[in-house]
Amino acid sequence: MARGFFLKLALTNLRRNRKLTFPYFIASTIMVGVYFMVMMILYSRSIGNLDYGKTIQQMFGMGHVIMTILIGTFMVYINSFLIKGRKKEFGLYGILGLEKRHVGRVIFWENLILSSASLLLGILAGSVFSKLVFLLLLFAFRVVAAGTTFLLPWQAFAFTGAIFAGIFILTTVINLLHISLANPVDLLRGKQKGEKKVRFVIPQTFIGLTILAWAYYIALRVDNPLAAMNQFFLAVVLVIAATYILFRSGSVFLLKILRNNKRLYYKPNNFVAISSMFHRMKQNAAGLASICILSTMVLVTVACSASLFIGQENILADMFSYDVEIIMNQEITQEQLADLNELIASLEKKHRVLVEDRHSYTFGKTFKMLKNGEFTTPDIRQYQTIINYLVDITIIPLTDYNRYSPNKETLSDNEILVLSSKESGIPDVFNVGENQYRTKARIDDSIFSRGKEVYGGSPYIVVRDEDAMAQMLSDFNEDSPLRETTAFNLQGNNERGLKFAQELRQGISAIGNVQKISDIFTYRIDGYGIYGGLVFLGGFFTILFLSATILIIYFKQVSEGYDDQERFAILQKVGMVDQEVKRTITKQILIVFFLPLAVAFLHILAASPMIMKMLQVFNLFNTPLTATCIAATCLIFALVYVVVFRLTARTYYGIVKW
Amino acid sequence: MELLQVQNIKKVYTARLGGKQFTALNSVSFQVARGEYVAIMGPSGSGKTTLLNIIASLDKHTAGEVILEGRSLKTIKDRELSAFRRENLGFVFQDFNLLDTFSIRDNILLPLVLSNTKVPEMEERLKPVAESLGLTALLDKFPYEVSGGEKQRTAVARAIITRPKLILADEPTGMLDSKAAANLLRIFAEIHLGGQTLLLVTHSSMAASHASRVLFIKDGELFSQLYRGADTQKQFFDRIVSNLSVLSNGGVDIG
Known part of the structure; x- marks a missing residue:
């Protein structure tokens, strides 16, 4: 078959699936752009030559390793959303007579088009914004940039290209494995396969609660800055583990208790709500836990860097x-x-x-x-x-x-x-x-x-x-x-x-x-370098975490939408009143999407004493300021979250259409 | 008085653009008596399912009247339709339409829960229904854990637990293997013997041969009808098949 055929098919698929491919494209463009700018800061001589450019480059040197890992994980994760929804389509190709290698070629082309387009656009956007970043950096350093020229370092292009080529190969291989491991009938049925059973719910819930209690205990008990620094990492790991375990089994445990209370369960509203929540939580536990963790990370990053940046004068006043x-x-x-x-x-x-x-x-x-x-x-x-x-x-x-x-x-x-x-x-x-x-x-x-x-x-x-x-x-x-x-x-x-x-x-x-x-005065300039750098790094991480969070929310909404469409039709046939159906489903969606935010806020609340202590290592003793920064960050984040929810909910309602 | 009266039903689909019209049903009239078991047969595209959906109040007819127990469906407000369906009709669909988020028990109880029935009463009603359909052991399983036949029996249980005036079944054996299909038809026959009124839309002469009367639809119009009378099921089956061959002018379409 002609090569042009597969290319054409790939293009048609991308266009037809734009509800999923377009957000994926935007997200990976943002990832490329952010990565490019980080690389630019890391290798730019113009920045290295600034007063505190070296400091900031060292900081970004440490940050970019974490960032690379995060971007890789995230791209693989959202790629799985793209492929999951299309199993039926692949099965159909198989039945229509396309061999697996042919389907593979279509998938290869699709991924190639998506990846290279987002790489190009990302680098383009990155280059444009790099100049802006450079100017912002000068502003953060309070440097008057008379006659500084700004050149994009070749390493930024090379490393960004290399990393995303690697991610492209990885996701392509994963997608090809998905297809080659299944036969057409399995693929056709793919979606209807029964849901996973969550085993050992009670012990898991108990373990999850214990770990969470332990992490919170560490965070609340910590009484000095150095211990806070030392134990912060442990607490973070514990909180992540506890969040995943509790979202998975704790929710099931709670819903099981509700379901076993017959008087409560067999009421029209609760009946549909509890069992759908049960289903949703089982399907979405990992995704929701990820949203929760990512949100918490955004909050901590923003709150810390904001506190340090705004609290600079407090720090200086304490030192001098x-x-x-x-x-x-x-x-x-x-x-x-x-x-x-x-x-x-x-x-x-x-x-x-x-x-x-x-x-x-x-x-x-x-x-x-x-x-x-x-x-x-x-x-x-x-x-x-x-x-x-x-x-x-x-x-x-x-x-x-x-x-x-x-x-x-x-x-x-x-x-x-x-x-x-x-x-x-x-x-x-x-x-x-x-x-x-x-x-x-x-x-x-x-x-x-x-x-x-x-x-x-x-x-x-x-x-x-x-x-x-x-x-x-x-x-x-x-x-x-x-x-x-x-x-x-x-x-x-x-x-x-x-x-x-x-x-x-x-x-x-x-x-x-x-x-x-x-x-x-001299130290103040140093401070601008260090804290300005921190704010910058924090800013990049925030963009990364935030776009990851937004995209996961979006993909979840869309895939939920397709499931709910069917369920909604059945409920109506069986005699549930339309508005009732709409109300129950909306309520569930609200709970499912705002649960991670609520838990993230809980985490932040528990972490704030630790954050305040940690900031004391940087001589920031102004706890009211830190508290204000945390609260303001939470408020702004909640607003962003609501906006994102409202925007994606529109797509959702478009799918369910009642 | 008849339980269900269908009078001069007409259904016209209009394309959204261009105003091209398609008549799916053209002045269909028939009546179903209390306790009757009526099958509606016809080739693909003859309008069977449209007719059933109209009787089920899932679809709106263009002209004519559907009267259930003396009450015209047209007089029922949109807001009350769901409750009306829930209280008066039971449904069995080809693709089961079970909710995968509910256990078998909860799927059966769904209409009762929606009508705010008390828990003890629900349990009381569930027991004989589940027993008669052989579902007692499966109650705590989920739809994706049971076979097609079991799913369809669950759907039947959900339809009869409200003690509806009329059970509407749309191609209920369509997705079942022959053994499960035979089993389901036996169950329908039993329900019928218990005094239940049934309206069955089907492709299958075998399924139709269990009914007490068969209506044949072709191109949106009522073509003919057969009464079983004193025939055995086998004899009735043969008569249905020969009538179908007349209906389809040679190209027999018996599913």
Whole structure:
């Protein structure tokens, strides 16, 4: 037979099946586009050359492995929808006299046309949007892109082509196996084969609930960021397993209980609803569980990256109590100090910023674990819990304190003041080394401990004089020397602040005895790189997860529609009132499609304490912000979900047509 | 009074575009008495199924009257049609029309549940029906787990459990093997003996030969009818076959 025949047949099939092939085409185009852009970011020299381009490329390097696996799995999964609905058609071909290899050729052509079209369009769209992504990236980095040229790297084309060629081969082989393994009669009957029996429903439900409880317990019990990081993966795996098991057997278990309650079951509405739900849940458990997991992933990704991006200032505020901090050796001379002050004053004028809240003092520093009022040296083996008890103590002399305080204090030997904006945990009386210290007063507002952030803040201990400081440091087993510091805020925008900090850094090297400068402005730029990158990666994952979710919902609706059409006709013949049928079926569809969303929200609710703790690793302590981000994400996602449902429901009603 | 009166039924299908018309039924009239077992025969395309669908109120006729127990189907509002069907008619279809989401038990109970029957009463009614049709052991199975004959018996059980005034069967033996078909016809005969009125549309002379009267339809018109009278089933079968050969002008179409 002429080759043109198979090609023509393939084209006709694609057109005739457009209710399924078109969404598949769109989805795989999106996959190609997203993958292309990820590859573009990964290999683009223009991006690599940006300030924090390397950071973002490393991030995408890790992300793209997961993404490749996800895309592969997803494409195979939606391909199965395409082939499943067409078994009857293939059987008919066989009966009409087309040999299996002929059918195989038709399928090959169909897949080739679909795949290459979506690959081409995807790469085209990817190339167009790459420029946009590049500009967005510049914006995220707050980089002014004067004269940066943007070239598409050849690797993006090569790898995207290779990956999707691989997926094409894989799906073709799977489809061919489907046909070659069955004889025409089986294929004709394919759809009517009885449904799977779910075995061991009660033990499975029990196991599912146990696993879910375990995962939720981990998530809710977690009390420190590092443990959250460590156990997050375990919790994710457990939740995924529990979701699949519970959707499969838990739903059957519940419906069985309902079905066994005869008074409830044999009511007109419940009767049809419960048994159809039974049927639906058995058929759709895996699909619904996937929708649920994907939705949860979208929610977590978006909520986390949004929190980090929006919470950047909180993170910075926590890390930098004051915009600029200059640390000097104690040996610094009066002349050197004068030079420094002059430098600051000149830069202040030059960059039109205003130095505020400036304060200078002598200090000693120690990191200790403070547990139940007792100080111990941090033990690295307890790294999981260390972060809960670690305190960063700064010891300053009374003279420096009194200089900036309206109330002049006096202290005797072994008496201290504790400056801390929150409960520090330092007890009234405590022993360190050979000495016993007494807390004379706790002061919750002072220029030292004030800082910008209400959630963080390390305690300051004020002692009588420098001798007492040395004494205390040696009690704490700390051998680092005393140092001088001056800290202040700058009024002015980040750009000017950054220039101020850069020139201050250069100028200081000429002065001597200045150890280091840390400033919020340089770090802020770093933050844009890191968090901007995270948001970008999160954005791509969201597009991926979301299009996967949407497509699965769509395919489910369509295949449900074909089943319901028949059932609806029978119910009408047997004497069920039309509107009644419509109402019951609509209700079921609603339950089936909103169940995954509801469970996803439940997962998110359980996961949110863990997410908040995890974000603390990134120094984001603003839990209300994180909570708001999670809630907002859920709300927006629910809206998107409803819109998707409404759109696909239209196709569904078109099929069922009453 | 007759249970069912069909008076000058006419059914015209109009193509959606072009207005081309096709007359499926042309002034068909007949009556079915209470307790009668009537078979309607005719070649493919003769309008048998259209006629049955009209009597079943699944389809609307263009002209004429269908009167069940003195009540014209035309006077029944669309909203009440489903309930009317449920309360007055029982159906047995060629392709069974069982719901694969229901067990055999629930498929049988479906019309009762839709009429809000109490659970104890349903169980009471189910027992003899299932027993007489040999379904007692299959009640908890699902349609895809049982044979064609068993499926059709389930459909019969679903039709008779409401104690309908009239049972309508459309080619009920069409998808059954000869043994299952014979079994089903025996069951119909038994139901008939119990006083049930039956209207059977069929292709098969064998199926028709169990009835007490056979109507022949050709090209949308009532062609002739045969009464069984005192004939044995075999004799009646022979008469049906010879009548069919007249009907089809040589090309016998007896399914």
